[in-house]
Each structure stands twice: as C-alpha cells, then as structure tokens.
Amino acid sequence: MNSSAGSGGEMEVDSNKQEIFQRKRNAVLVNGVILNGPITDSKSGEKFVEDACKIIMEEVIQKAADVTEKVCEWQPPEKLKKLLDLEMRDTGEPHQKLLQLCQDIIRYSVKTNHPRFFNQLYAGIDYYSLVARFITEALNPSVYTYEVSPVFLLVEEAVLKRMIEFIGWKEGDGIFNPGGSVSNMYAMNLARYKYCPDIKEKGLSGLPRLVLFTSEECHYSMNKAASFLGIGTQNVYFITTDARGKMIPEELEKQVQRARKEGAAPFLVCATAGTTVLGAFDPLDKIADICEKHGLWLHVDASWGGSALMSRKHRKLLHGIHRADSVAWNPHKMLMAGIQCCALLVKDNSDLLKKCYSAKASYLFQQDKFYDVSYDTGDKSIQCSRRPDAFKFWMTWKALGTTGLEERVNRALALARYLVDEIKKREGFQLLLEPEYANICFWYIPSSLRKMEEGPEFWEKLHQVAPVIKERMMKKGSMMLGYQPHRGKVNFFRQVVISPQVSREDMDFLLDEIDLLGRDL
C-alpha cells in the first residue's frame, strides 16, 4: 500500500520478488511469497485514516447540528448506482480515489443525525457514544471471553447491573444483543426453556402446541421469533387492544383460557412498553397478575419505551415492570447509544441464560484458565463473536450522568406534548389519539379535503396524501418523517421526538413544512 495506489504496496513486493529476495538477509520464499517483514505500509495507512477522519469530521459530525443541510440528497436506486462507483475490480484504487468515494458515500447517505430526521425510533448525534464507537472499531474486540475482552466484559456487567436496578429487580442477569428483535427471540426461547428444559435437546417434535400471547400492537419481531423458533406464527395469540393501543387484560385472560381449552400449552405473555407506531404502554401490573395466576413467563418488550425508566416523572408508564421475568430495552433508541445497543434483562438469578444457551465450546471456554472463568460470558449468547454494545451506552451515561439521561427523556416528552398542542391548534392537522410517549400520530388534511364528509371517499383520498408529501420532502431533503396505514386507519404521519438537538422551532418547522408540501393536494 502507498498513497498513490491502494494495493500497490502489497503488490510491489510481488513484482520485485527476486530482487528483494537477494537483498534481504535471511529472506524466506514459500510458494512464491516472500515472508520477511510486514507487507502493509502502516505510515501510509495511518495517513489514509487521518485524511478520512477529517472528511468524517467535516462532512458528517460538524454538519449534524446544521438544519440548513439536507437530511438526504435523494437519488432513485438506478441513478444512484450510476453516481457511485460500486464495482469491485481486480486492481485496487489509489487513496485519492478512495477518499472521493468516502465523500460520495456520505453525500448520498441519509443523515440520521440531522436534527430533522424523525423517520425512525432513533435519531440525533450523541458525541459520547460516538467516541465509544470509534474506540470499539479501532480496538476491534469480540466479547466472549475475559482474556480477549477484559474491559468490555466488565463494562457490560456494570451497565446491566444499573439497568436491572432501574427495572426494580434486586438481582438479575442479561446480555446485549444485535437488536430488540433478537432480544425478544432470546426471551421467547428462555421462557420456553423454563417451561420445558428438555426442548433444548429434544426439540418441539411430539410436544403439545406451545402458545404465546401478545397484543395486536406488538412489534413484528414477535411473529418473526415464533416462526424462527419453530413455534409457528399461528401460535401467537394476538390480544385485542383498547382505543389507545393497550392490551386489554380481560381479553388476555380469555385467550389464555381458550388456549387451555384447545389443549395447547400457554407459556409466555409478551407485553409491550412503547409500541412501535402508537407508543402505547400495556398495563403491566394487571398483565403480571394474569401471568402469576396461570404460571406464565412475562416478557416486556420495552425496546422503545424502556428509556422512560430513566425519568422519575415518566417511569410510571412502566408501572409493574419489576414483575416481569425478562425485559428488552434498547438504549440505542431514545438514549442515543448508536445502532445497535439492545439489552435483554432477565430476573432469574440461577444462571438460566447460560443453561439455556450454552454449548460449552472447549476451544473458547476452557475450564483450566488461570482466571475466574465466570467472566467468560460468551456461552450466554446465540452469537460467537459479539460487539461490545454496552460500552456505547456506558460512555454516554458517564458523560451525562443519570440526571442528564433523565433530562433527555423529559425534554423529548415535553417536546412531544408541545407538538400535540400545536397540532390541535392548527387547521388541517388532526391527531389520531392522545399520545402517551414520544410518538405523535396525526393526519394532514389538505384544504381540498377539509370540507368533505368523512366517508369512504374522504378516507381514500386522505390515504394518498402522506405518500405524496413524503416523496416531496425526500426530494427536497428538508426533513424525514414516517407514515403508515395502521389497523384500519388510512396513512398518517408518525412523528418521533428523541434528540436533544431538536427544539420547539423544529416542531413548528415540521408542521409548516408539511403544510407547505401538501397544501395543493
């Protein structure tokens, strides 16, 4: 490698093989490869990293706080393929070309840390977790054994311990996973293992039909998990919700009884704390009563809503969560730890995670190591190599303190409240429902529809409004906001407030901009 041709350095050795062979003392040639000395030019490599970091700093990090920058420079797929030089060739590219590629990659990527990126359940830039992520990438650890990841295993332990405290358990266990969906799968499998440990070895064949319960408003990962784990999506019994999207406990009771009558084996209830679309919180305390009565594992998918636990003001949304057997909670969402940072927390303290997941690989988890191998937590995981995701959250927590994290949650929910009030005031905006959390769902009704009666024609026309406004905002690059139809409701916008960079001015802008983009529809 050198600065003018990326692969040049590694190739040069080859081209002048014989000459170098003569020159070098003790040179060794095996299968046509000279083995003396490294073949990478580390100075040139370091220079490349430095140059690229400068681009990242200028083009991504410094622009993240600037609302006058575009959220994205939209290009359709086929055109973007032409704009980017994606092809991988026989010969490498020089550093100058690679740096240009970095510029292009950044240019055409969506700036998810832009103050007006509201499209998903994560957003914004957190400088502390970002530093932790850069450290992670530079050190390139894998978190399975203490000998390879001493620091990151201790950090994970410390973070899990604090998260467990916030749930309200005296003790517990846990693991960070690549996504809340995976955490939900872990919980489902743990509950199943607890119900019948034999399944680990014998499988489900010949067993009665296992059934689990979750609300109609649950995340789609419940279906994915049931399918992946061999339980089957038909054995996910969806419980009716009330008008605010909360599971109705009486309906849960009925469904558990129905499953029993069918001769099936109910084993798990998955409640949701902060549903994806509406941001609804299931009534955990009442659900816990039913779980207790029927001996069912209670898992709470608090991937999105879990962060409310950090706020003394808002933690009541999760009242009863301490009664759960397991909780999924993603600090990469409202607490901005960066994709991905997702904990599964388990109340059991009998090493259930390890019993359920262990495969005891002798090449990794040797028992005759010279240190306390209880720190080798890799056998709690379905993964082999695993990233130190807890570290990102830890760094932010260290930097802001618990009160700083609380402040973020409080501010996001206050901004959500402000937006709701504005929506109520403004003509042409209609709230779907009073939000409990940071999801604000609303319709924009263009003036052409404002006088129309709310019949089938009205809804059909309204359904087409959000996609057009979305297309226009994407092409303009002014902001990003999601829309969806949902359970009989036609397309509506879902605004999500997260980042502390976001202010009241951005909320006003959001409504102004939707009106501007959709006025003529």
Add this chain to the structure above:
Amino acid sequence: MNSSAGSGGEMEVDSNKQEIFQRKRNAVLVNGVILNGPITDSKSGEKFVEDACKIIMEEVIQKAADVTEKVCEWQPPEKLKKLLDLEMRDTGEPHQKLLQLCQDIIRYSVKTNHPRFFNQLYAGIDYYSLVARFITEALNPSVYTYEVSPVFLLVEEAVLKRMIEFIGWKEGDGIFNPGGSVSNMYAMNLARYKYCPDIKEKGLSGLPRLVLFTSEECHYSMNKAASFLGIGTQNVYFITTDARGKMIPEELEKQVQRARKEGAAPFLVCATAGTTVLGAFDPLDKIADICEKHGLWLHVDASWGGSALMSRKHRKLLHGIHRADSVAWNPHKMLMAGIQCCALLVKDNSDLLKKCYSAKASYLFQQDKFYDVSYDTGDKSIQCSRRPDAFKFWMTWKALGTTGLEERVNRALALARYLVDEIKKREGFQLLLEPEYANICFWYIPSSLRKMEEGPEFWEKLHQVAPVIKERMMKKGSMMLGYQPHRGKVNFFRQVVISPQVSREDMDFLLDEIDLLGRDL
C-alpha cells in the same frame, strides 16, 4: 454539555430556567422544560470527538504496527474493576475525565490488531475497513429500507453479487448477519422452510422429528441453532471425521439411512469449509452427491474457510462449493473486515429468504412508496435494525482489488507453511497434523517431558503445559495464542495466521517465546 462538565450544558439550561425563559423571545416552557433551541453544545461535543480521535490515533492505530508494544496489559477481573472507574453516577463527568477514561479503556484492552495477536480467527488492522467503520458509526444508519439506507443497501447488493460469483453460482441472494453463528441459523431455518413451508405458521408441534447432519468438527453454533430453532440438539447427527478432521461421506450416507429408518425427517447437511480448531475442509463434492441423492439442503459453513475462494491457488480447498444451497462466509476473519462482517449466501433465486422471513410490517415496508420497494430488503432479516457490515468489506475490496485480497490469503497460507516447517525442525515442538489452511495445531513439549514415554502420565503432564505458558504470555503481554483440548487430544496450541502485518520474524518469535516461557516446565 461544555468542556469542563459533561452534563453541564444540558443541565445549565435547567438551572437558569426562569432567567432564560424571560430572555428568549417566544420561549416555550412545557412540564418545566424549556423547548427553545437545542440543548447540546455541538462545538464542545465536536471538540471532545476530536480530542478522543487523537487518542485513538496515537494509542490504538499508530501502535498497532509496533511489536514492542504489549498485546495486553493483563489485570485480573477484580483488580481491573478497581483500576477502572466503571460506576455510573447521577452527575456526569467532565471531558478531561472522560478522555482519561478513554485512555484507560484502551490501555487495559487487548490489542486485537497487534501483529502478535493470534488468539482468534480474526486479527490485525485493515486501514480501509477501519475507515468504513468510522463512517458507519458517524452516519449511524440502519439497513432495512432504501429510503433510510440508500447507499448501504446498494453496497450490500454489489458485495453479495461478487461473493456469489466467487462461490460459482450464476445467481443468488444473501444477507449480512451479526456473526457466522447467526448465518448458520438462517440457513437451518431456510432449509426447514424449503422442506416444509407450513412450519412458518404452524410450528414444529405434531411434525415428524427433523434431523440434520454435520461433522464432529463443526462449529458449536450448529448445536446452538438446533436448540434455538426448536429442532433439539439430539437431532443433530454428528458424522465421524477422518484423522484430518474431514467429514467421511460414507458415514454421512449411513447416518441419513439411519435417520430414515428411525422414521425421522432428514432435511439438511451442514458441511464445514475450514473447521474452527483444525482448519479442516469437508469434501464438498462427495457430500453434495449424497445431498442430491437424498434431496437434502446442503449448507456450507465457510465462515472461516470461505476466504480461500479469493485465491486461485487455494480455492480448490472448497471444490464443489457451487453445489451448495447456502454458504456462510465471514470476511471479518481472514479478509479483516472488522467484527462483524458475515454473509449468508443462498443459491435459490425465487425470493426464498423473503418468503421465509417476511413479517410485512406496514409501518416500515409500505407498499405505496414512490420508489422501487424491492430495494427494501429488511424483511429478509430476523433483525429489525441492522448494521451495514457489507460496506466494510467493500471498502477493503475497492482499496486492494481482488488481487490484493488474493495476495493476503496466499501470504497467510505461505506463512502457515513456513511455521509448519519450523515446527518440524525444532526440538520440543510436535505438530498435531498437517494443516490444510491457516490453523497450525501443535504441542510444546518441555525438556522435562521429552524423554518420557507417551503413556497416560506423559499426556496428563503435557495437558498442563499450555495453560501455564498461556498464563505467562498473558502476564508478559508478548503475544496471544489459543490452546484447547480437542477430541481426546490433550491441550495443544492453535496458531492462526491472518494479518499481512505478520511476517516470518513473528513466526520465529512465536516458537522462541513459547520455548522461553515453557522451558522450565
């Protein structure tokens, strides 16, 4: 946030609430929170990132090429907890303290990019993938829809296409996953879906016992997958291997027939290309014949060995791989893309991945979008948010070209060959078996044992040698090398050669150092 107190900036707003409220025009106060303007101080945040990047550059990246640095500064768990300030408090820490913490984190972490880190199946520093990883962290994308990840979805498509070419398929599909273990799970589930699509909805209950076959030398993820997917570890039939660790096809044939006689339902063979400990390659062509004959899905776990496909000289190790139905291949191992970069590749071109995994979440995969939604690949995944891991490999491929990647594989295997020859020459070193790949397994026999007969006492004593040498090398920090017992063989070292920074001198050092550390045993 400001430079003297991490959480100060966010808190300050709060403390002077009333004053600011008076001063600001149009100030809005909701639930005690002032909503005007962002509460992060972006300048101070950027400065913190810059300072931290300087530390990362000096302490990690520039030291990565220096063999005189320690691979790790070993501390036992309880002592390390005291050395690090891990506790998360109510109040945040100032930037200066945080930067010191970054220094400490780095100091006590294992330098997996040190030229003498040989402990796992990944190692070294690749400056190109590192830059891609920094870009990823700064942009913080999630790869599920084109609207949020336009560039990274196209990059993934391009990389998968080239990997599919190297396998030798005309077409195919694929997805990048958080680890080879997860890829193996995907394959197992895909094979099961292909065998009986009803399982997705109905589950395994009431179905005949599904059975899969893999070698005794397979990765432990096979057991984890069988357990997680509800198949059960007892239904993994392990096939005897030959002395080199390769699956014996005749034994596979026998086991398939046995399963049929038992009334079970064989559906899958998982062959391994590059086993974890011995680096053995199963005879894919012969195994493919058996799969064809019995109508079984053939999955090849080439997580480790797949990279040999990049070398015209060594790709014959995987002869027959084009006949596989699916392949797991991790460029984060020999091709140094950074933890994690793991592809599952599927030969089927009928959208099987999507059919098997889809849950059709209407809030994410709206069908009325204004662009071609076939680019929204998120429904092929068990994850919701997913990292753009393909991008890391793409950047290295662009930089080195195919020939540069080939060079790396050739050099690693030439170095492995050199080490084998040296082991044979040196007294006190004994090779377990002739390696096929970059795993060199050997015993070090201290002089006290060299004259002893190879009876039970000899083996018992030899078993204790590697752990002691490992402890000594960890405490010295001179290098890191794995050991394990394996299938009746007492503890032996497994040396793995990957990084182009590694040279013949490091191989000599490795043997000298083991001798130095173990001489007195």
